[in-house]
Amino acid sequence: MSILEALRGTLAVSCQAADGSPLQPTDHIVALAKAAVLGGAKAVRIEGVANVSAVRNAVSVPVIGITKIEHPDSEIYITPTLEDVRQLCEAGADIVAFDATARPRPCSVAALVEAVHQAGRIAMADISTLDEGRAAVAAGADFAGTTLSGYTPYSPQTEAPDFKLMEDLFRAGIPFVAEGRIWEPTDARRAIEYGAAFVVVGSAITRPDVITRRFADAVAGARTTPEFNGESR
Numbered sequence: 001m002s003i004l005e006a007l008r009g010t011l012a013v014s015c016q017a018a019d020g021s022p023l024q025p026t027d028h029i030v031a032l033a034k035a036a037v038l039g040g041a042k043a044v045r046i047e048g049v050a051n052v053s054a055v056r057n058a059v060s061v062p063v064i065g066i067t068k069i070e071h072p073d074s075e076i077y078i079t080p081t082l083e084d085v086r087q088l089c090e091a092g093a094d095i096v097a098f099d100a101t102a103r104p105r106p107c108s109v110a111a112l113v114e115a116v117h118q119a120g121r122i123a124m125a126d127i128s129t130l131d132e133g134r135a136a137v138a139a140g141a142d143f144a145g146t147t148l149s150g151y152t153p154y155s156p157q158t159e160a161p162d163f164k165l166m167e168d169l170f171r172a173g174i175p176f177v178a179e180g181r182i183w184e185p186t187d188a189r190r191a192i193e194y195g196a197a198f199v200v201v202g203s204a205i206t207r208p209d210v211i212t213r214r215f216a217d218a219v220a221g222a223r224t225t226p227e228f229n230g231e232s233r
């Protein structure tokens with residue numbers, strides 16, 4: 001069975017640590033990935049060549065590899081160049097994901113796809129609109145990811161997952177993975193029911209600081225005098 005067939009209808013977990021997070025050391029990323037697998041993740045999405053290599057050696061599920069490189073002259077920061085692709089493949093990524101948005105870019109989507117395929121790996125195109133999904137698949141990408149919806153100025157800026165984009169991709173016959181702002185298990189399930197090949201969840205599982213903030217904000221907004229049936233006592 002191919003990797004993509006095996007992943008159909010399953011959960012993948014993105015194990016990344018933002019700048020300044022105490023979880024940044026590679027050992028912690030490996031621990032997050034192992035915990036995700038214990039919980040039922042069938043793939044993990046990992047940022048950084050050293051992290052991909054360490055996680056590849058520590059778990060047996062497929063690894064979706066990316067790099068994140070901020071560049072002063074470009075808004076493209078997820079796996080922007082052929083060198084990033086080469087290093088991720090060498091580190092053992094089974095799937096390489098890259099920005100496939102329509103913004104000005106250092107390297108064409110077609111060239112990135114070709115490099116991924118030459119290494120015998122699967123190409124995942126992170127997109128923000130239906131047109132970008134169409135273009136990425138036309139350029140040879142194996143599937144699109146809704147990852148960047150909400151992160152380009154011309155895509156809908158919402159707090160929820162972009163279910164409209166999922167529906168549009170499904171109707172257009174573009175194979176896709178649901179990723180981005182999936183906070184509730186019911187949303188993950190809904191994404192599969194909207195036709196996603198599989199679902200990638202990150203922050204809601206692997207960013208304890210962000211998860212904590214949700215709870216802290218909820219508690220901070222609570223009334224401190226109990227009230228039952230509209231009556232306080």
Ligand SMILES: CC(=O)N[C@H](C=O)[C@@H](O)[C@H](O)[C@H](O)COP(=O)(O)O
Nearest residue numbers: 014147151180181182201202203204
């Ligand atoms: C936009 C961008 O840079 N997304 C990144 C891509 O790898 C990660 O920061 C996200 O955590 C990941 O996509 C999962 O999404 P969420 O954390 O919302 O479940």
